Amino acid sequence: MSIRRNAAAAAIGIAALLTAFGAAAQTKAFDLSPEQAGRVHTTRIDAAAASIPAGFKFVKDGVFTVGVSVGDPPLNTYATDAKTVIGTDADLASLVAEGLGRKVEFVPVAWDDWPLGLTSGKFDAVISNVTVTEERKQRFDFSSYRQDVLGAHVALNSPIKSIKEPKDIAGLKVIVGAGTNQEKIVLEWNRQNVAAGLKPAEFLYFEDNGASLLALQSGRADVEVNPNSRLAYSAAVGGKTRQVGVINGGWPLTAEIAITTRKGSGLADALTAAINGLIANGKYAEALARWNLTAEAVAQSRTNPPGLPKV
Incomplete structure (x- = not known):
């Protein structure tokens, strides 16, 4: 599964939900404000920060820059200001950044454009509902964080x-x-x-x-x-x-969603360590529960887990 809709489609999706359920109901169920007062936070995860390769160069100093394809809630969507990225994947990106001792910055990108943006160094990673496949593993590294x-x-x-x-x-x-x-x-x-x-x-x-x-x-x-x-x-x-x-989503096989990084960059192991630290301290579960996605939790993050085979 992958989000392939652009920002306009995301706005339409939110509008459809508002029409179907009523604005009051949506506001009551989830916080779609740009402030995100309820976003889960964590302290630095030393094991993850220590796993960052000595030679790895982030896009920006002190920042974890993440490419996101913005689609329907609750994954990556826009807040009520129509510009702030929020959602489950955004929360995970924020937690991983904090675990690494960095701030998070989002770069919205069309689904078809994220591979080029990642390989060209426009962002450090992509966190946007990307399913691990054996074909993609030839070009990218992965740190799993949700079941597909x-x-x-x-x-x-x-x-x-x-x-x-x-x-x-x-x-x-x-x-x-x-x-x-x-x-x-x-x-x-x-x-x-x-x-x-x-x-x-x-x-x-x-x-x-x-x-x-x-x-x-x-x-x-x-x-x-x-x-x-x-x-x-x-x-x-x-x-x-x-x-x-x-x-x-990989039936009869098992498919996982993962943070995507440049092949051989060495960052994947640090991100895997960060996710496992978040699983251990309970922040991972809190973030999923916040968006009603507990059913998609993984017991453990893995670097480059088995992916769906080539078709």
Whole structure:
């Protein structure tokens, strides 16, 4: 899974949520202010700071410069001032910077442009929902920090209790994104079900998040399977849906989201140490819980973990 929307699309996404749930509900659920008074902080993590290679040169002295592709909340989005970057990944970037004894600075970048920006030295790292793949590992180093997770969400009054394996979607009307990794997964699940003599699923496609929500509430759809981060945020903001399962985005393999750095720069080990320090001191869990993404936590950060294979 990867965020590919630009700033304008991010604004549309926020507006759609405001329309669907009401401004008061969103303000109550999450802090979208530029001040971010509730952002989690940490002290310097000595083991991480000591792991920075002696010859590594940061973009700016005393600063950890991070490239971000700004999309829908709760990952990287804009605050109510339409310019301050906030969200789960922004919080993680801030914590890692503090762990290294540095300040954080964000550089918004279009999704397609982050590889060039990173290799050319425009920023020290990219923290923007990047999935580890074996192909990407040929060009970049990684420090894992979240599971790549899809969520299965239903209306609050739905009788559905669990969506975790192929048979669970048999005969259901499933909302999924067209041309996405999650579509590939549920289509394969459906293929297996039909081969086993189970009822086929029906797949529904909506461009608008609000339309998907209305389809679930009206009974036109039974379940939505899409990136867990967006669905979990929507559930917390509106209180009209609930999670009935999570599916790894690499199914049947395991995929992880990671901080991305230049290949061979040596910074990845320091970032991995910083994340593990945050896991140990509890700040990592606090940051995920703040945006309702506890389900995506990893037990341990790893440098260059196994990635999804080349297609």
